[in-house]
Amino acid sequence: MAAARSVTKQAAVQKQAGGFSAIFACCVGSSRTTSKPAPPQKPTAAQPTRSLSSTSRPKPIPHPSTPAMAPTDTTAHLAALRALLTERNLHAYIVPSEDAHQSEYIADCDGRRAFISGFTGSAGLAVVTLDQAALWTDGRYFLQASQQLDSNWILQKFGLPETPTKEAWLADVLPPSSRVGVDPTLLAIRAAEALQSALENAGHELVAVADNLVDAVWGDDRPATPNNPVTVLSVEFAGRTVEDKLAAVRAELAKPLRTMGAPTATAAPAPSAPKSLGDATGHGLLLSALDDIAWLFNLRGSDIAYNPVFFAYALVTADEAILWVDDSKLNDEVHEHLAAANVTVRPYTAIVADLTETHVPAFETQANVSKFVIDGRCSLALVEALGKDRVHIVSRNPVTSFKAVKNAVEVEGFRQSHIRDAAALVSYFAWLEDELVVKERTDIDEVDGSDALEEFRSKQHNFVGLSFDTISGSGPNGAIIHYKPEKGACRIIDADHVYLCDSGAQFKDGTTDVTRTLHLKGTATDFEKACYTRVLQGHIALARAVFPKGTSGFSLDILARAPLWQVGLDYRHGTGHGVGHFLNVHEGPHSISPRTGSLDVALVPGMTVSNEPGFYHEESDEHRGFGIRIENVIVVKEANTPHQFGGAYYAFENLTMVPMDKNLIDLSLLSVDEKQWLDAYHAECWEKVSPLLEEESIAWNYLKKATTPLEA
Structure with missing residues (x-):
């Protein structure tokens, strides 16, 4: 899946003290909730299937509602929102993409930006004034946003030199002394501080709005808040117990705060740590990121499509661990699991009241110098509940750093799940080639393709669901970086055109994400081959990299x-x-990434990361439209170098085991070393994946052909 170049998150500041408990409870709780029973586990199967029927099997991680790749008329919604702005004496309103946990991917009920703008991409920010509306998004979504936004909206292409920041744009279009409204529960504290400062410098005021105005416009049509069951992830898959993880967090809290939040690889002091902290330690770690919480407690859920997380908050102190979660999600096994680790369960909507009425008073009785530790993603509402003078903000909390470095059990789970995933992908590509090239079918569209791939995956052991919407793009649709095909509005998969397939799965023992670009008939143009081969060369160069300890992804990009x-x-x-x-x-x-944010974190053994260069060409007079991306998941490992000047050296191990499409390779561009690397990779794919395929089956023969040496 195309790696993010994040749009800056927006935030706001509450001017008056108080009021956040009521605001927060309104936003994090909902009376319109539905409880769904846990779907039964899919029986495992050693062999992939060719069946396309997917309606009879469960989807433990639910699919979100389907967006359309066409403009939505937003006139009525904008008029209703502007009426509310006038009522509240506001001149503008900021609508972020994120939920109260700063999640990149959100539940349908939190899709406020998509509702008001019509743009359905995962990254973006909308700003609505009394007479204008603008949306900022990054390069992954320029083409999609241009198609989905109607004439009411100005598309602001984040990252381009000519694109103004939201603050500069507001300063330009607003009258003096304007009031800009925000929902403080949806905004991260670091972004809130930056936004407040910028608007005040422009002579404007930031106003926290007690109820979300987009929700008011949405009304009864707003989807219900998910309330899906939570399950235990056994140590067999997690590799560490909850008790062990809590002990590691508490050990970090006992250290001086000035050292917290530093890159795991260097253990250097956090660059933003104020000198005044001295030897102050952490009173407690407050967590709001859903994946941090799921990892810490060895629990999984399905409240957000494709993301096995559940709505919750957590606080870890020296002698307590509290999980705020809707109790109706928890069965006896989960309760016993948490009780064994001495974890207290509290209602999800009680978080603000508990912090202000219980934990802050307890904190005040402490004689030692300490603070609550949060990271910059924590919402402004939670910070206000604790009191800004009681918190220490770190760039990364310890759980985020621990989670990033996979233990031996997790790494082995990645290896095995990727091999099974490869068997499903090979089966799909073989089926597609057989149907389109051999049988010459012309009725399989992009949705049919993604459905077929999901069916092949569902037969693999430990399969739970997809890890994101499958990107199945034929010809020019492949140039839409995060394209999602829609039945009735998508293209037929044309064997004469480049086909891009970016997909992934959630297995109990690992998460997969793989992109392959194919030309099924082998009649690609010279330009398409040249572009593909250069993307492949970049992929190989990164896969072969050897680098010294302390190197960040910025240096390797x-x-x-x-x-x-x-x-x-x-x-x-x-x-x-x-x-x-x-x-x-x-x-x-x-x-x-080339973004400087990737400078702060060095790559260390156990970190899993994608390797996915690409190229995207929109339709032109000279060339037809197409998209190319080649993506493997790789894991950092120790490199066996003959020397170790300055310390250890690291390299990457490929986890993805799906062959590249030789139909798109211009062999004249590849060096001898690149050809040898690709032949060795293909030999490994054959060795690991072929045992999962029925001998002499279509998939087995496809894999055999795809993995023969380049110049055999």
């Missing part, structure tokens, strides 16, 4: 782009994102 740069081409997304272990497919804090 150039390896993947250099072959494209040589001919004046590039791509508008990061090269790699962290990948969770049966958790979110996008995971921090590390990445491989």
Whole structure:
């Protein structure tokens, strides 16, 4: 899945003290909840299937509602929102993408930005004034946003030199002394502070709004808040007990705060730690990121489509561990699991009241110098509940850092789940080639393809669901970086055109994310082959990298782009994102990206990350439209170098075991070393994946052909 180049999150500040408990309870709780029974586990199967029937099997991680890749008329919604702005004496309103946990991917009930704007991408921010509306998004979504936004909206292409920041745009379009409204429960504290400062410098006021105005416009049509069951992830898959993880967190809290939040690889003091902290320690760690909480307590859920997480908050102190979660989600096994680790369960909506009425008073009785530890993603509402003078904000909390470095059990789970996933992908590509090329079918569209792939995956052992919406793009649709096909509005998969398939799965023992670009008939143009081969060269260069301890993804990103740069081409997304272990497919804090944010975190053994350079060409007079991306998940490992100047050296191990499409390779561009690397990779794919396929089956023969040496 194309690595994120995040849009800056927006935030706001409550001017008056108090009021946040009521606001927060309104936003995090909902009387319109539905409880869904846990779906039964799919029986495992050693062999993939060719059946396309997917209606009879359960989807433990539910699919979200289907968006359309066409403009939505937002006139009525904007008029209703502007009427509310006038009532509240507001001149603008900020609508972020995130939920109260700063989640990248959200439940349907939290899709406020999509509702008001019509743009359904995962990253973006909307700003509505009394007479204008603008949406900021990053390079992954420029094309999609241009198609989905109607004439009421101005598309602001984040990251381009000519694009103003939201603050600069507001300063330009608002009258003096304007009031800008926000929902403080949806805004991260660091972003809130930055936004408040910028608006005040422009002479405007930031106003916290007690009820979300988009929700008011949405009304009864707003989807119900998910209330799905929570399950235990056994140590067999997690590799560490909850008690062990809590002990590690408490050990970090006992250390001086000035050292907290530093990159795991260097253990250096956090660069933003104030000198005044001295030897102050952490009173408690407050967690709001859903994947951090799921990892810490060895629990999984399905409140957000494709992300095995559940709505919750957590606080860990020296002698307590509290989990705020709706008790109706928890069965006896979960209660026993938490009780064994001395974890107290409290109602999800009680978080603010508990902090203000119980934990802050307890904190005040402490004689020692300590603070509540949060990271910059924590909402402004929670910070106000604790009191800003009682919190220490770190760039990364300890759980985020622990979670990023997979233990031996998790790494082995990644290996095995990726092999099974490869068997499903090979089966799908073989089926697709047989149907389109051999049988010459012309009625399989992009949705049919993604459904078929999901069916093949569902037969694999430990399969739970998909890890994101499958990107199945034929021809010009492949140029839409995060394209989602819709039945009735998508293209037929054309064997004469480039086909991009970016997909992934959630298995109990790992999360997969793989992109392959194919030309099924082998009649690609010279330009398509040249572009694909240069993307492949960048992929190989990164996969082969050896680098010293302390190296960040920022330093490695150039390896993947250099072959494209040589001919004046590039791509508008990061090269790699962290990948969770049966958790979110996008995971921090590390990445491989040209953005300076990736400078702060060094890559260390056990970190999983994607390797996904690409190139996207929109339809033109000279060339037809197409998209290319080649993505493997890789894990950092110790490198066996003959020397160790300055310390240890690291390298990558490929986890993804799906062959590249030789139909798109221009062999004249590849060096001898690159050909040898690809032949060795294909030999490994054959060795590991072929035992899962029926001998002489269509899939087995496809894999055999795809993995023969390049010049055999």
